[in-house]
Amino acid sequence: MAGDVNGYIKHHLTNGTVGEGFWTWHVDTLGWSVFLGLVFILSFRSVAKKATAGVPGKFQCFVEMIVEFVGQSVRDTFHGKNKLIAPLALTIFVWVLLMNLMDLVPVDWLPTLAALIGGESWETISSGNSHIYHKVVPTTDLNTTAALALGVFVLMIFYSIKIKGFGGFMKELYAHPFNTPWLYWFNFIIEFISLLAKPMSLALRLFGNLYAGELIFILIAGLMGFWQLPAHFIWAAFHILVIPLQAFIFMMLTIVYLSMAHEDH
Template sequence: MAATGDVLTSQGYISHHLTHLQVGSGFWALNIDSLLVSVVLGILFLWLFHSVATRATSGVPGKLQCAVELLVGFVDGAVKDVFHGKSKLVAPLALTIFVWVFLMNAMDLLPVDLIPYGAQLLGVPYLRVVPSADVNITMSMAFGVFFLIIYFSIKEKGVSGFVKELTLQPLNHWTLIPVNLVLETVSLIAKPISLGLRLFGNMYAGEMIFILIAGLLPWWSQWALNVPWAIFHILIITLQAFIFMILSVVYLSMASEEH
């Protein structure tokens, strides 16, 4: 697939599929494709769950209602096992994270050229459809969790308690405040960085493998590798959504507890 209608080399094909549709340049560039797809998937999640909730019946549930109820029960059970504080925000947040990240990851299962080629016919030269393979998206979500960690810490312990946690832990002596501050700050900042980069790395690698298969193999032989990798990738996209959700809940639980 080429924006100009010319046949691309394998290297050009891969490069084309890894290029974002952007507005702006440098630090201020916005990846429009990642933002658009993530927002559409978020709206899809809200519409689907709201539709099921408004049509829920106490009788024999339909397949969709049953699936949603099982998912809600699963997430609720995981939150109760991990989060030991009291907050009405955490369970809905965990459900949102899991479903939204899963939907973004699941875009990787679509044929590599399906949506980008359709967009190209409409005059859109580049379109990446896996938002979680964009480090800007994953780090944005991770820093959203980071700000919630700060909020929960200050809410439960107060500003003075939060400052004491950074300066008097783990070595409880005033002379070691600089050491504690460095250790706790690094530990605090490492949480969102590891959270976002873990999801990005796994999904980028999965997307790259699909692109390599499509770009390097003849079309008639691609199914031999695509099908087994897609089946295995279903486990990866589900596991990565669960890990992102459960670590977010763990970090919020830690922020809500006293040492």
């Protein structure tokens, strides 16, 4: 049984890929990321086009609550002037939230559907010998969280240089915290490590929390088989607190980092 469970876990933690080496593409991660991004864009656009000053519908109220929540978070945290920050924060929060919510879908449903569409028989799938891999939670793929964090990092560098100039940006690296020439080398090492740690912490925090939660869902399914649903929904009730929290933390840290990039000392 242990061997079967180990194989089951390994199968569910393997991405569907095309290509080899550096050019390996995780098609399931890319597909679900793009699909959920389109869900966000099209649904919010639809609400914006149909918005009314009268009595709003339930979905319009829900969208307005999210927009106001994100807007207030930006107003409280961001101290510069930049029209990009609020839309960026809204996009990050909703997109990451939607990707995280895929964690609540029972782990066998969509991979089984993908295998059936791929032409495998039910007997092959139920025996655990399927050769079609399909992960449905993009944020359990480090490539996704690293790409998001890299985008934030690029914006941090861009606005730091734009606001402070290249000389000012470099001076923050070598003249802080000790503005003494003989300690510039020490400052640079500390500040450079701190700068690189920001995107790394963004990526690893989101990935680690969602990967751990997904692994528990897979363990429940592997050990309980078709009887997994009661335990699945019990764990989901606890895990549902993690899902919006991680989206919120990623959004808030993005706002904080970009606010720091806009501060001109």
